[in-house]
Amino acid sequence: MPIISIKDILEAKYRIANVVHHTPLVRSESLSSMAGVELFLKAENFQKTGSFKIRGACNKIFAIPREEGAKGIITASSGNHGQAVAYACRIFGYEATVIMPEGGSPAKAASIEAYGAKLIYCGTTSEERIGLAKKICRERGLTFIPPYDDPFVMAGQGTTGIEIIEDIDEVAAVLVPTGGCGLISGIATAIKEQKTGIAVFGVEPEGSNSTSMSFRAGKRTALDRIETVADGIKTTIPGELTFPLVQRYVDDMFTVTDDDILHAQFLILERCKMLAEPTGAVSVAAVLSGVLPEKFRGKKIVAVVSGGNMAIPQLADYLKKFCQSRH
């Protein structure tokens, strides 16, 4: 039995409806003509906290009994998941603790603190941070919220897929940026268990392709080195709970280069006036680089733009380099 089903996702949608935005599907004329498909962007960069991660965090926190939640919540991610957990805890009135890496981004620290969460700095690897989180959970009875390997988190992320099906008919394929596979396992379950006939594809950077490797090998396979601009999906191995759903429901996995990703991020800004973070632009990068099989030509394609959180000075830096390289 798979760990989640469409029923869990529909329940999640109902539960989190008052907290999350139903984000728009943005049709882009000029990206469509570049790609030779009819392209729609699922704009999760406009989501509360700037990424889809609030969907899963919120669904998980709803599922925790009040007396447990009141003891406090902890997570080890300093990125979009950390921000989502901090925001959701503020709504529930729970104390949130986020464990950051030593020397982690001051912009992210400030945003997590602005949502009222406490920060603890620890080590540089995620193993060190997760180790500390588990220790604090044991000692102080806090509840740990995993970034993807959790049925409530996965079902929450899957609500993105329900919205796509509700908003547009005759979609041929949905492309999803893929890290630990919480987002794609949820979306693929929503789409395939409703028998929509829509293809679901995962997209990874070439330098962080553990799910593609695992998908081809037919078993979870770890990378020992990761190198990509897409800092939200630097995962060395797909999740234990998420990966079986990827195997069951995902049609194929594609990879893109860092250049493809930055180019897509630039075009999303220039043509659609939307700010995607590099990780959020990975799905659009795949469509523009022509990875889709011929049968999708001219068809309606949805690229999930999964997030838009990025420090503006870093964006300015990218844009300057990008514009120079074009001249």
Ligand SMILES: *Cc1c(COP(=O)(O)O)cnc(C)c1O
């Ligand atoms: C976390 C994240 C992803 C990947 O989600 P997984 O559930 O880990 O596969 C993609 N895009 C953005 C912007 C993210 O924050």
